Structure formats: C-alpha cells, structure tokens
Amino acid sequence: MGVLVVGSVALDSVKTPFGAVENVLGGSASYFSTAASFFTEVSLVGVVGDDFPSQALTLFRDREINIDGLERVPGKTFHWAGEYSYDLNEAITLDTQLNVFEQFRPKLPAAYQDSPYVFLANIDPELQLDVLNQVKHPKFVACDTMNFWIQGKLGALMAVLQRVDLLTINESEARQLAQEPNVVKAARAILQMGPKALIVKRGEYGALMFNGSTMFYAPAYPLEAVYDPTGAGDSFAGGFMGYLANVDDVSEEAMRQAIIMGSTMASFNVESFSLERLRSLSYAEIRDRFRAFKGLVNFADLPETT
Amino acid sequence: MGVLVVGSVALDSVKTPFGAVENVLGGSASYFSTAASFFTEVSLVGVVGDDFPSQALTLFRDREINIDGLERVPGKTFHWAGEYSYDLNEAITLDTQLNVFEQFRPKLPAAYQDSPYVFLANIDPELQLDVLNQVKHPKFVACDTMNFWIQGKLGALMAVLQRVDLLTINESEARQLAQEPNVVKAARAILQMGPKALIVKRGEYGALMFNGSTMFYAPAYPLEAVYDPTGAGDSFAGGFMGYLANVDDVSEEAMRQAIIMGSTMASFNVESFSLERLRSLSYAEIRDRFRAFKGLVNFADLPETT
Numbered sequence: 094m095g096v097l098v099v100g101s102v103a104l105d106s107v108k109t110p111f112g113a114v115e116n117v118l119g120g121s122a123s124y125f126s127t128a129a130s131f132f133t134e135v136s137l138v139g140v141v142g143d144d145f146p147s148q149a150l151t152l153f154r155d156r157e158i159n160i161d162g163l164e165r166v167p168g169k170t171f172h173w174a175g176e177y178s179y180d181l182n183e184a185i186t187l188d189t190q191l192n193v194f195e196q197f198r199p200k201l202p203a204a205y206q207d208s209p210y211v212f213l214a215n216i217d218p219e220l221q222l223d224v225l226n227q228v229k230h231p232k233f234v235a236c237d238t239m240n241f242w243i244q245g246k247l248g249a250l251m252a253v254l255q256r257v258d259l260l261t262i263n264e265s266e267a268r269q270l271a272q273e274p275n276v277v278k279a280a281r282a283i284l285q286m287g288p289k290a291l292i293v294k295r296g297e298y299g300a301l302m303f304n305g306s307t308m309f310y311a312p313a314y315p316l317e318a319v320y321d322p323t324g325a326g327d328s329f330a331g332g333f334m335g336y337l338a339n340v341d342d343v344s345e346e347a348m349r350q351a352i353i354m355g356s357t358m359a360s361f362n363v364e365s366f367s368l369e370r371l372r373s374l375s376y377a378e379i380r381d382r383f384r385a386f387k388g389l390v391n392f393a394d395l396p397e398t399t
Numbered sequence: 400m401g402v403l404v405v406g407s408v409a410l411d412s413v414k415t416p417f418g419a420v421e422n423v424l425g426g427s428a429s430y431f432s433t434a435a436s437f438f439t440e441v442s443l444v445g446v447v448g449d450d451f452p453s454q455a456l457t458l459f460r461d462r463e464i465n466i467d468g469l470e471r472v473p474g475k476t477f478h479w480a481g482e483y484s485y486d487l488n489e490a491i492t493l494d495t496q497l498n499v500f501e502q503f504r505p506k507l508p509a510a511y512q513d514s515p516y517v518f519l520a521n522i523d524p525e526l527q528l529d530v531l532n533q534v535k536h537p538k539f540v541a542c543d544t545m546n547f548w549i550q551g552k553l554g555a556l557m558a559v560l561q562r563v564d565l566l567t568i569n570e571s572e573a574r575q576l577a578q579e580p581n582v583v584k585a586a587r588a589i590l591q592m593g594p595k596a597l598i599v600k601r602g603e604y605g606a607l608m609f610n611g612s613t614m615f616y617a618p619a620y621p622l623e624a625v626y627d628p629t630g631a632g633d634s635f636a637g638g639f640m641g642y643l644a645n646v647d648d649v650s651e652e653a654m655r656q657a658i659i660m661g662s663t664m665a666s667f668n669v670e671s672f673s674l675e676r677l678r679s680l681s682y683a684e685i686r687d688r689f690r691a692f693k694g695l696v697n698f699a700d701l702p703e704t705t
Contacts, residue, residue, distance in 0.1 A: 180580075274416075274485035274486075275622075275623060275624075275625065276603075276621060277621045277622060277623045278623055298601065298604035298605075299604075299616075301621060307694075308621055308695055309695065309696075309698070310605075310618040310621065310695045310696055311696075311698075312616040312618075315582060315583045315607060315616070316581075317584055318581075319581065346699055349698040350698055350701070353698055383701055384701070386698075387700060388613075389614055389615065389616045390615075390617075390696045392652075392655040392656055392658075392692075392693075393652055393655070394690070394693060395656070395690070
C-alpha cells in the first residue's frame with residue numbers, strides 16, 4: 094500500500110540558537126515523503142522552479158520516492174525563511190515567497206490516482222480539493238492546515254474537512270478553528286466539521302488524538318539536542334501515514350502505533366538542520382526509539398486490593 | 400506510613416473565566432494534605448491568624464488530617480489573590496499578603512518528628528530547613544520551590560536541595576534554576592545539585608520525571624471543564640506522596656504509579672474552585688481515573704517482524 098502526498102518542496106533559510114543554513118531542501122512534502130519512505134512507497138506531488146538544484150533530488154531518489162508528480166517549471170522555487178529563539182516551539186517567519194507555487198495546479202500522473210493513502214499537507218485548501226478530486230477511491234485521507242487558511246479560505250477548508258478521515262493541526266490553530274479555548278471542547282467541535290479523527294500537535298509536549306469518543310495522549314521524546322524544529326509536524330505526519338499504509342490498518346490500535354511512529358520520526362528530524370538526520374537514519378534506530386517511547390510512558394496498574 | 404507537610408494555609412481570592420471566589424480555603428499545605436489524606440495519615444505544619452474561620456477546619460477534620468502542628472496566632476491569615484485568563488496554565492498574582500506567615504517559625508509536635516515521608520511545600524527555603532532539622536530519620540523527603548526563592552534565597556535553597564530525595568518544580572522554574580533552556584539538560588544540571596529525582600511540572604501538558612538515568616512522561620488528563628487551576632501542583636504532590644507513603648515503596652515503579660496518582664488528584668482538583676471537588680471525592684472515582692490514564696497512553700509494541 095502506498096501513500097500520496099501533495100505539498101511544498103522548498104528552499105529554506107533557517108536560523109536557530111544552534112546555527113543557520115541557507116537555501117536548503119525543505120517544504121512539507123519533502124519532510125513528509127522522506128519520513129514516510131521508511132515504511133511504504135511514496136508518490137510526491139509538487140512543483141519546483143528552474144533554480145532547484147538537481148542534487149537536492151538525490152535524497153528523493155535515494156529514498157526511492159516517486160517524483161513523477163514533481164513538476165519543474167520556469168521561475169523560482171518556493172522559499173521560506175524563519176528563525177527560532179530558545180523557545181523552539183514557535184517559528185518566527187521572516188519571509189515567504191510562494192514563487193512557482195502561486196500558479197501551481199496539481200495534475201496527478203495516472204499511476205498516482207489509485208493511491209489508497211493520501212496526505213494533503215498544509216497548502217491552499219483549494220489545491221487540496223484539486224488533488225482529492227483526482228484520486229479515485231482513497232482508503233484514508235488526512236490533511237493539515239494553518240491559521241492563514243483558517244482566516245483566508247475557511248469555505249474551501251470546510252469543504253476539505255468534510256472529505257477527510259483525519260485532520261492534523263497545531264494546538265493554537267485547533268483553538269482558532271473551533272473558536273474555543275479548551276482543547277477537548279475544541280476537538281469535539283472540529284470532529285463535527287467532518288473528520289472522523291483529529292490529531293492536535295503540541296510541539297515538544299507531544300500530540301493528542303481524538304478518534305470518535307477515545308483519546309490518546311502521545312508524548313514527544315524529550316531530547317537534549319534539538320537543533321531545528323522545521324519539518325517536525327510533516328515528518329510526524331510522514332511517519333504516521335507511512336506506518337498506516339505499511340500495516341494497511343486504520344483501527345484505533347494501528348492509529349496509536351502510527352502516532353508513536355510519527356513522534357519517532359519527528360524526534361529524529363529535529364536533531365539536525367533540513368533533512369540531514371532523516372537522510373542518515375536506519376530502521377534499527379527507528380525501532381529502538383519507538384520502543385524507548387514504551388519505556389517513557391509505561392506504568393503498572395493499581396493492585397486489585399486498593 | 401504517614402506523611403508530614405509544611406506549607407501555607409491560606410485564604411484565597413481567585414478569578415477565572417468561569418467564576419470568582421473570595422477568601423476561600425487555599426494554600427499549598429491545604430491542597431497537599433487533602434489530596435494525600437485519601438492514601439495515608441497526614442500531619443500538617445503551618446500557621447493561621449485569628450481571622451481564620453473555624454468552619455474552614457472542618458475539611459481537615461473530615462479528612463482526618465492531623466492539625467496539631469497548625470498554629471493559630473494573633474493577626475491575619477496568609478492571603479493570595481490571583482486571576483487566570485483562558486490560558487489556564489499561568490496565574491496572574493494580584494496580591495500576596497504573607498501576614499502571620501512572615502514571623503512563622505515552625506515547631507514540630509513530638510509525634511511529627513518520626514514522620515517517614517516529608518513534603519516541604521513551596522515556602523521560604525530557610526523554613527524548609529527548619530522543618531527538616533526537626534525530623535529524625537525521614538525515609539523520603541520531597542520539596543517544591545518557585546522563582547521568588549531561586550532569585551532571593553538561592554543559598555538556602557541549595558542547602559535544601561542537598562538534603563531532599565525529590566524536587567518538584569514548574570518547567571519555567573526548572574529552566575531558571577539550571578540556567579538552561581533545554582529541559583533535559585536542565586534536569587541533568589538540577590540532579591547535580593542534590594536531589595536523586597526531579598519532577599518537572601508542565602501544567603496541562605503533564606509532568607516529566609527524571610530519576611537517575613530514567614525518564615517518565617506523565618500526561619495530564621485532558622478535561623473539558625477546568626474551572627480553577629489553583630492548587631493543581633500541590634494536589635499533584637499530595638497524591639504522589641500519599642501514594643508513596645501508602646505503599647511504602649520508593650522504587651522507580653512505585654514512583655511512576657505515584658505520579659499518575661498525583662495527576663489523578665490534580666485533575667479532580669481543577670474541576671472546581673478551592674477544595675470543593677476534593678471534598679466530595681470518593682476513592683472509587685480516584686481508582687477509575689487512574690485506570691483511565693492507562694487507556695490514555697496505552698499502545699501496542701511493534702510486531703517482531705518489522
């Protein structure tokens with residue numbers, strides 16, 4: 094079972110208290126597909142400009158990601174510049190240049206149209222709908238979004254939400270979308286908008302999944318060395334969707350494991366700038382950290398007598 | 400096995416988006432001892448003024464808390480006034496009147512001096528040392544502290560830390576104490592200051608325990624109705640220490656269960672103003688919520704073949 098992702102492929106300039114990089118490979122689809130590629134076949138839909146360095150494609154090829162759906166058009170590649178202070182939970186956006194993304198209209202190669210698992214990364218909800226309309230019978234569709242679309246394209250976003258199985262969203266944006274400060278009440282309100290399940294992302298505080306009437310509280314792995322949080326949410330989603338596609342199971346039990354796998358991939362991703370850590374990652378490391386999550390949250394039940 | 404607590408017994412005025420109360424029973428020792436009393440015998444050390452309403456003592460009597468060590472002296476009782484916005488993680492202190500607490504020198508009744516479990520709530524570290532000097536052979540000592548003492552009484556605080564088994568502290572204060580933004584590094588630095596274990600409290604994001612080289616990530620229970628976070632940290636500590644004293648075991652396994660019990664007690668406490676929710680609580684409710692925490696974090700291990 095494979096997973097299809099539509100999202101940005103970008104050149105990022107990022108500064109954190111631990112260093113700075115210029116024009117490195119970034120974008121939601123890049124992080125997602127690299128993380129997902131450890132578990133399943135990935136088909137990427139996106140666009141880059143003619144300035145996009147061909148050696149940046151090496152990573153995708155090394156990870157055997159299908160980039161037939163990655164268009165190259167005249168113009169400049171999507172560029173994001175951001176900075177983090179010691180509070181690594183919050184990015185300060187310094188510059189966003191949509192460039193070739195502005196005119197992008199995704200066209201799915203025929204082989205992509207049967208994808209069973211689909212992830213609509215954080216892009217214009219009208220593009221998310223465009224992609225969804227070209228997939229024939231998806232088994233499980235997830236999407237991400239952000240404050241910019243909640244404010245500017247609420248109608249299209251609502252149309253997307255009616256057609257997805259899962260929404261992944263940052264906590265502050267969940268509150269904004271539901272117009273409700275309490276996260277549990279906000280979650281219930283969002284589930285009324287269409288998705289069957291919701292994952293509220295809380296940065297270094299982990300994630301909460303609301304799936305029907307159940308709740309699951311996933312930790313983030315406490316790390317001594319967080320160098321760059323860029324792409325954490327998308328590598329989380331990549332680990333999550335990649336794992337689901339691998340086991341081809343969307344039960345509550347599989348979704349819980351998938352969240353831990355997402356948290357595992359995010360925890361590696363933030364250990365280095367750009368996609369450097371995912372590039373060098375082995376499956377043995379992934380498995381070991383997944384199991385370390387077990388040790389992190391495990392506790393014994395109360396004795397029967399108490 | 401019983402637990403001794405020294406801390407404030409206060410009259411609080413609290414305003415949250417959900418209501419306001421004036422001059423209600425509060426203070427760290429009140430929350431701690433009420434929560435701990437569900438599990439073990441509790442001996443309270445503190446001071447109130449002659450304005451302290453005797454009906455406020457009814458709760459302590461109902462919970463069979465030993466208040467032989469609660470002095471009543473001429474003057475006004477410690478008073479705290481605070482407010483919370485929709486971000487219930489952060490209290491805005493409007494007024495603090497130490498009153499009779501200013502001249503307080505704790506004297507332990509003879510029967511208290513053999514207490515095996517001791518909790519030094521968030522008060523002047525010199526008073527914490529005073530109490531510690533009067534306990535003969537404590538088995539397990541924990542303390543809390545805050546930014547005010549880190550700034551103003553660092554020497555005395557360091558002397559306390561050398562003599563405790565466990566420090567419980569808010570995340571921002573852990574960073575401040577260690578002068579280190581990364582919470583894992585901050586924890587390692589604090590463990591060098593003396594305590595064998597550290598619990599970093601993160602409000603609605605739960606708590607992290609560092610015990611020697613192990614880490615435990617405890618969730619906070621996601622609640623739809625949080626009315627008043629006042630006393631959450633102290634009812635957490637009360638559930639934690641009460642449980643440890645009850646099982647008389649300070650192994651890693653018992654400490655993990657104790658944290659979940661602390662989180663359980665805190666989750667009830669915030670459901671109502673002052674000590675109202677703990678007053679009406681039953682042990683069956685406590686046990687059910689403890690078990691709900693299991694369901695909240697449980698996930699299956701990876702299949703052997705992956």
